Amino acid sequence: MVTQITSFGRSGLYDWMMQRISAVVLSLYSVFIIGYLLLNPDLTYEQWGSLFEATWMRIFSLLALLSVGIHSWIGLWSVSTDYLKATGVRFFFQSLCGLVMFVYVVWGVQVLWGL
Amino acid sequence: MLVSIYRYNPEVDDAPYMQDYEVNLPEGKDLMVLDVLNILKAQDPSISYRRSCREGVCGSDGMNMSGKNGLACITPVSSAVKNNKLVLRPLPGLPVVRDLVVDMSQFYKQYEKIKPFLINDTPAPAIERLQSPEDREKLDGLYECILCACCSTACPSFWWNPDKFIGPSGLLQAYRFLADSRDTATQDRLSELDDPFSVFRCHGIMNCVNVCPKGLNPTKAIGHIRTMLLQRAT
Numbered sequence: 001m002v003t004q005i006t007s008f009g010r011s012g013l014y015d016w017m018m019q020r021i022s023a024v025v026l027s028l029y030s031v032f033i034i035g036y037l038l039l040n041p042d043l044t045y046e047q048w049g050s051l052f053e054a055t056w057m058r059i060f061s062l063l064a065l066l067s068v069g070i071h072s073w074i075g076l077w078s079v080s081t082d083y084l085k086a087t088g089v090r091f092f093f094q095s096l097c098g099l100v101m102f103v104y105v106v107w108g109v110q111v112l113w114g115l
Numbered sequence: 116m117l118v119s120i121y122r123y124n125p126e127v128d129d130a131p132y133m134q135d136y137e138v139n140l141p142e143g144k145d146l147m148v149l150d151v152l153n154i155l156k157a158q159d160p161s162i163s164y165r166r167s168c169r170e171g172v173c174g175s176d177g178m179n180m181s182g183k184n185g186l187a188c189i190t191p192v193s194s195a196v197k198n199n200k201l202v203l204r205p206l207p208g209l210p211v212v213r214d215l216v217v218d219m220s221q222f223y224k225q226y227e228k229i230k231p232f233l234i235n236d237t238p239a240p241a242i243e244r245l246q247s248p249e250d251r252e253k254l255d256g257l258y259e260c261i262l263c264a265c266c267s268t269a270c271p272s273f274w275w276n277p278d279k280f281i282g283p284s285g286l287l288q289a290y291r292f293l294a295d296s297r298d299t300a301t302q303d304r305l306s307e308l309d310d311p312f313s314v315f316r317c318h319g320i321m322n323c324v325n326v327c328p329k330g331l332n333p334t335k336a337i338g339h340i341r342t343m344l345l346q347r348a349t
Contacts, residue, residue, distance in 0.1 A: 002279045002312040012308075012315035013344045078316075082275040 004081075006094055008074045019074045022067035029064035058112050065108040069101040116140055116196065118151060120162060121204040123211050131211065133202075140192065148180055148187040148195050148203070164215040171328060174263030178215050179204040184265040184326040206268035208277065221277045222264045228281060228307070229289040234300035250296035257291035257336060259329050260284060266323035266333055272316040279312035283323035283333030286314060290336035293343060305344055314340055 084090035123131035171189035267282035
């Protein structure tokens with residue numbers, strides 16, 4: 001058993017499962033948004049605004065946003081442990097990724113709820 | 116035919132280099148790469164490589180032939196030559212001892228980690244532990260591994276983390292014991308594998324399947340291990 005403390009869930013199985021679940025959420029969200037844009041070629045601001053005012057859409061978008069955070073964290077954590085061999089550099093990169101993802105989540109919540 | 120060989124003798128050379136040799140191959144015969152090496156060894160006795168059974172059973176002469184890992188003794192020259200040139204390098208990713216000889220310690224250390232022996236804490240029967248033909252069949256495609264290291268040294272995940280990722284060869288063997296009906300340590304074995312490196316560093320690129328000289332499928336075995344871990348935890 002290899003011990004480490006910086007991965008997402010500290011268990012390989014948990015990280016692997018979350019990576020897949022978040023991937024499914026992200027693909028469903030992408031398909032939905034692309035489909036919506038294709039089916040509504042003459043999209044107006046009001047229509048777009050009312051879509052994002054619906055609670056289900058906010059839940060779906062927040063889910064997608066959290067999935068982006070989780071998915072990219074697990075992915076970039078893997079990349080950093082593959083290619084960054086100096087502990088200090090790796091830890092700095094991981095901290096930076098964590099910070100950026102946190103900023104995006106908070107900022108995304110503000111955007112979604114129009115705060 | 117031109118043969119380019121990776122040469123490195125740490126006692127003499129500052130850095131590895133490629134040395135070219137011209138070999139006259141007999142007409143109408145497709146030699147194996149190992150035969151070519153033997154011809155060259157007669158010309159230049161300083162060329163070093165491992166070999167033993169010369170029939171793909173011992174796994175000693177794993178090397179990188181024109182970019183693809185394999186056993187030199189069962190790889191025909193015709194399939195390894197590219198543009199009338201044969202390039203021979205040691206297995207990638209492992210420290211080179213000399214020329215085509217690599218230090219396999221890291222590879223064996225990973226093999227050791229998965230406890231490659233049957234563990235059974237029930238009293239031993241008088242004759243032998245019996246297994247149904249169906250249970251025995253589950254070990255097919257697993258027990259044939261000869262530990263030549265062609266797969267693990269073709270795996271980028273093993274190149275970057277040879278101390279943490281068990282590698283395709285070790286994981287194929289791990290599943291060989293997980294799947295064995297006579298083994299009682301399944302839960303302990305699975306617990307040892309549930310971290311982000313040991314198994315989950317495999318991203319399923321199947322380089323291992325592509326190079327295995329015995330035609331085995333480590334990626335499939337790794338998939339089975341994942342399923343076992345998932346079934347245990349959900």
